[in-house]
Amino acid sequence: MVKIAIIGAGSVSFSMKLLQDLNYYKDLSGSTVVFMDINEERLELVYTLAEKYMKETGARLNLEKTTDRKKAIDGADFVINVVKIGGYHNMEKEREIAESLGYYRGFGDRVSDYYGGFAAYEQLKFIRELAKDVEKLAPNAWYMQVSNPVFEGTNLALRETGLKVVGFCHGYLELFHLIRVLGLDPKDVEEQVAGFNHSIFLTKFKYKGENAYPLIDKWIEEEAPKLWNSYEYMISPWEYTQLSPASVEMYRLYGLFPIGDTPRAVSPWWFHTDLNEKKKWYPAGGPDSEIGWTMYLYGLKLRLAQMERLARDPNVSIVKELPVEESMESIIPFVDAIVNNHRRRLVLNVPNQGAIPGIPDDVIVEIPVYVDKNGIERERIEKIPSRLMLYVLIPRWLRMERILQAFQEGDRTSLLLMVMDDPRTKSFEQGKNLVETILSQPWNEEMNKHYK
Amino acid sequence: MVKIAIIGAGSVSFSMKLLQDLNYYKDLSGSTVVFMDINEERLELVYTLAEKYMKETGARLNLEKTTDRKKAIDGADFVINVVKIGGYHNMEKEREIAESLGYYRGFGDRVSDYYGGFAAYEQLKFIRELAKDVEKLAPNAWYMQVSNPVFEGTNLALRETGLKVVGFCHGYLELFHLIRVLGLDPKDVEEQVAGFNHSIFLTKFKYKGENAYPLIDKWIEEEAPKLWNSYEYMISPWEYTQLSPASVEMYRLYGLFPIGDTPRAVSPWWFHTDLNEKKKWYPAGGPDSEIGWTMYLYGLKLRLAQMERLARDPNVSIVKELPVEESMESIIPFVDAIVNNHRRRLVLNVPNQGAIPGIPDDVIVEIPVYVDKNGIERERIEKIPSRLMLYVLIPRWLRMERILQAFQEGDRTSLLLMVMDDPRTKSFEQGKNLVETILSQPWNEEMNKHYK
Numbered sequence: 001m002v003k004i005a006i007i008g009a010g011s012v013s014f015s016m017k018l019l020q021d022l023n024y025y026k027d028l029s030g031s032t033v034v035f036m037d038i039n040e041e042r043l044e045l046v047y048t049l050a051e052k053y054m055k056e057t058g059a060r061l062n063l064e065k066t067t068d069r070k071k072a073i074d075g076a077d078f079v080i081n082v083v084k085i086g087g088y089h090n091m092e093k094e095r096e097i098a099e100s101l102g103y104y105r106g107f108g109d110r111v112s113d114y115y116g117g118f119a120a121y122e123q124l125k126f127i128r129e130l131a132k133d134v135e136k137l138a139p140n141a142w143y144m145q146v147s148n149p150v151f152e153g154t155n156l157a158l159r160e161t162g163l164k165v166v167g168f169c170h171g172y173l174e175l176f177h178l179i180r181v182l183g184l185d186p187k188d189v190e191e192q193v194a195g196f197n198h199s200i201f202l203t204k205f206k207y208k209g210e211n212a213y214p215l216i217d218k219w220i221e222e223e224a225p226k227l228w229n230s231y232e233y234m235i236s237p238w239e240y241t242q243l244s245p246a247s248v249e250m251y252r253l254y255g256l257f258p259i260g261d262t263p264r265a266v267s268p269w270w271f272h273t274d275l276n277e278k279k280k281w282y283p284a285g286g287p288d289s290e291i292g293w294t295m296y297l298y299g300l301k302l303r304l305a306q307m308e309r310l311a312r313d314p315n316v317s318i319v320k321e322l323p324v325e326e327s328m329e330s331i332i333p334f335v336d337a338i339v340n341n342h343r344r345r346l347v348l349n350v351p352n353q354g355a356i357p358g359i360p361d362d363v364i365v366e367i368p369v370y371v372d373k374n375g376i377e378r379e380r381i382e383k384i385p386s387r388l389m390l391y392v393l394i395p396r397w398l399r400m401e402r403i404l405q406a407f408q409e410g411d412r413t414s415l416l417l418m419v420m421d422d423p424r425t426k427s428f429e430q431g432k433n434l435v436e437t438i439l440s441q442p443w444n445e446e447m448n449k450h451y452k
Numbered sequence: 453m454v455k456i457a458i459i460g461a462g463s464v465s466f467s468m469k470l471l472q473d474l475n476y477y478k479d480l481s482g483s484t485v486v487f488m489d490i491n492e493e494r495l496e497l498v499y500t501l502a503e504k505y506m507k508e509t510g511a512r513l514n515l516e517k518t519t520d521r522k523k524a525i526d527g528a529d530f531v532i533n534v535v536k537i538g539g540y541h542n543m544e545k546e547r548e549i550a551e552s553l554g555y556y557r558g559f560g561d562r563v564s565d566y567y568g569g570f571a572a573y574e575q576l577k578f579i580r581e582l583a584k585d586v587e588k589l590a591p592n593a594w595y596m597q598v599s600n601p602v603f604e605g606t607n608l609a610l611r612e613t614g615l616k617v618v619g620f621c622h623g624y625l626e627l628f629h630l631i632r633v634l635g636l637d638p639k640d641v642e643e644q645v646a647g648f649n650h651s652i653f654l655t656k657f658k659y660k661g662e663n664a665y666p667l668i669d670k671w672i673e674e675e676a677p678k679l680w681n682s683y684e685y686m687i688s689p690w691e692y693t694q695l696s697p698a699s700v701e702m703y704r705l706y707g708l709f710p711i712g713d714t715p716r717a718v719s720p721w722w723f724h725t726d727l728n729e730k731k732k733w734y735p736a737g738g739p740d741s742e743i744g745w746t747m748y749l750y751g752l753k754l755r756l757a758q759m760e761r762l763a764r765d766p767n768v769s770i771v772k773e774l775p776v777e778e779s780m781e782s783i784i785p786f787v788d789a790i791v792n793n794h795r796r797r798l799v800l801n802v803p804n805q806g807a808i809p810g811i812p813d814d815v816i817v818e819i820p821v822y823v824d825k826n827g828i829e830r831e832r833i834e835k836i837p838s839r840l841m842l843y844v845l846i847p848r849w850l851r852m853e854r855i856l857q858a859f860q861e862g863d864r865t866s867l868l869l870m871v872m873d874d875p876r877t878k879s880f881e882q883g884k885n886l887v888e889t890i891l892s893q894p895w896n897e898e899m900n901k902h903y904k
Contacts, residue, residue, distance in 0.1 A: 269872075390853055391854075391869045401842055423877075
């Protein structure tokens with residue numbers, strides 16, 4: 001059986017999802033799962049939970065735990081990277097600094113985590129180190145990137161190693177939210193999304209063999225305004241991003257409906273100039289506003305508290321508290337498809353290899369693929385409208401290239417030029433001030449040296 | 453002998469340059485030169501001047517004139533397009549409109565002519581029509597684009613016809629201004645420029661076999677500040693662009709020295725926020741400021757008046773008034789190289805075909821090539837620094853693709869998205885207002901219909 005290493009397993013609730021899926025895909029029984037984290041407390045927590053879960057369910061998996069990355073990787077068949085270096089504290093401090101310099105919600109303000117050239121540094125550095133370790137200790141393993149930035153991270157791992165690199169994101173599942181709202185039976189829907197991680201669009205949408213885009217148009221006309229004015233919508237900054245005015249306007253501007261985190265990540269700058277403007281496009285403020293993001297950070301704490309309670313209290317059953325069905329994450333289904341030759345369609349981040357014309361072959365794209373023991377076969381991707389290519393996908397590709405170039409060449413001027421490209425930058429002095437102020441923070445000492 | 457058609461020959465002083473060169477390259481004697489223009493008055497003027505010039509010099513050329521484009525093209529070996537549709541009047545009116553809406557110096561404000569999505573329309577429409585006529589009437593002719601926008605125009609002609617397309621610009625000759633100021637003998641200089649038209653950089657610069665960039669560094673350190681403070685510099689908004697603080701700062705930011713119109717066309721936005729800011733980078737205001745551009749428009753009138761006097765006054769000798777040496781334009785040397793197999797190195801705009809890695813093969817680049825009866829052979833281009841690719845060349849390539857896509861698909865939303873990408877656009881309403889106001893001008897009726 002196979003060895004699966006979860007790097008950053010202290011992301012407790014995510015690791016528990018993987019464990020549930022491993023239990024659900026029975027043909028993976030007997031596999032070895034190594035939980036690895038440098039945070040011993042969290043590692044203990046997830047291991048305790050996992051043991052309890054195994055006892056409750058009778059799942060047959062060999063569980064291991066270690067703080068030694070190399071030990072976890074050694075001989076692994078699948079290495080899953082869910083690491084987020086340093087948590088959110090410094091990022092929130094940097095956001096405050098950037099706000100004081102004229103950047104509302106900070107510099108990496110869409111999909112509020114790793115999009116800026118700054119905060120990406122720690123993540124990219126770790127991804128590079130991990131991928132190089134995997135290349136040495138388990139050169140035939142699949143390197144599986146789950147934590148952000150998936151787009152930049154998978155491309156970096158691909159460029160710096162000879163590994164089989166795949167990126168995972170559940171964002172596209174929001175498509176089924178749309179399908180549900182339209183009242184369609186998913187079984188009769190033929191769909192395809194394509195683009196980059198957090199920048200995917202609905203390239204095919206058929207219902208019972210017919211083009212179903214008119215059903216979206218009808219929903220926009222007749223139903224959407226009601227939803228946007230509902231109480232339920234107004235108290236849910238996260239829940240309805242897929243169905244937001246932002247998504248509808250992007251569909252109008254670029255010609256295809258954006259899916260998942262896309263209306264957050266690559267929505268145009270004028271949606272985001274201040275909270276009032278944001279509310280026009282995301283009536284409850286949206287996930288990346290001071291409202292939505294505060295809720296997210298609070299939610300992380302709630303989830304951790306729940307996990308601690310589940311681990312501590314012998315009277316509480318995990319199976320009863322956590323849903324037993326599969327999580328909908330593609331990670332374990334991917335492993336199962338490879339290991340057990342259970343061919344299935346998954347939306348994954350894989351090298352383009354011609355799937356999207358106009359994007360280089362070696363750039364990672366997010367598209368539907370068929371996975372089995374022979375690996376990955378790309379679905380034929382529908383033609384993407386030229387306006388969408390020219391105003392969304394190529395600029396996003398260029399941004400990835402800039403972030404990687406700045407990182408790989410340690411190029412401080414490139415960081416500055418990236419900041420100068422932000423529509424909120426009004427002068428060279430302002431841009432320079434942002435770069436220098438962020439880099440001179442005590443926690444960024446190493447990054448400050450890296451960017452010459 | 454060959455037939456050369458000059459379309460837009462009413463650009464009198466330019467046509468006279470070509471005539472001088474035709475006289476200089478003696479092996480082209482006996483060629484037929486057709487002056488074509490729809491402006492009969494200008495056509496008469498240039499024809500009168502040309503006959504007078506032939507008489508004075510004894511040049512042996514068969515001169516023809518016509519207002520019929522198809523007649524000029526029919527059976528031509530070389531079709532030279534120097535047409536500027538409609539002169540500058542409407543462009544200046546549109547600049548006023550854009551200024552009133554918050555766009556200092558208007559929307560297409562760098563290389564103050566055809567860079568905006570708007571003003572390009574008439575030019576691109578004409579280029580398409582002309583190139584299609586050439587394809588029909590002289591399918592083996594070389595289609596030679598001289599008038600702007602050379603970058604967009606050559607790419608359009610290449611994509612819409614099967615013609616051999618070449619673009620011409622004398623901008624790169626400014627390199628010899630730099631060489632002269634450095635006190636170097638051009639004979640001992642090995643140089644190479646590469647990029648796109650109006651976006652070229654000094655990719656190789658050697659003096660007597662040694663890297664000569666340190667000589668530029670020394671000049672920047674010791675001599676440039678003196679020049680920038682000189683009276684001569686301060687009264688010459690055009691003359692010294694090559695040696696401006698703009699060029700020096702772009703060299704610092706992107707790693708290679710910009711040549712010719714490059715410090716105008718792709719200088720960063722923060723050089724251009726207002727006249728005071730411009731003066732930091734172009735101490736006399738620069739060619740595209742209200743100062744330099746006013747001088748340019750006035751200069752056009754002066755030159756026309758000079759030409760009219762030369763034609764009118766039988767006592768004035770053309771040969772005495774106009775320099776007799778070759779003009780340094782590459783157009784006739786190109787014709788001579790092809791026709792007479794006089795192999796020579798020229799800097800031309802030709803399909804990339806791998807010359808610059810990272811740019812598609814079929815995109816037109818400006819690079820040194822060797823020309824003879826077999827056609828064009830590309831010089832091997834030195835590696836271009838990644839920062840220059842990511843912050844100048846790829847964005848400029850993307851802008852060309854956007855301008856062509858908007859034009860070819862008649863895509864009004866694309867025009868708007870281009871405007872929204874301008875750092876001066878502060879809101880969607882402002883951008884939309886600019887597009888709609890420009891398109892609703894009476895002279896833009898046809899363009900207004902074209903962009904749906």
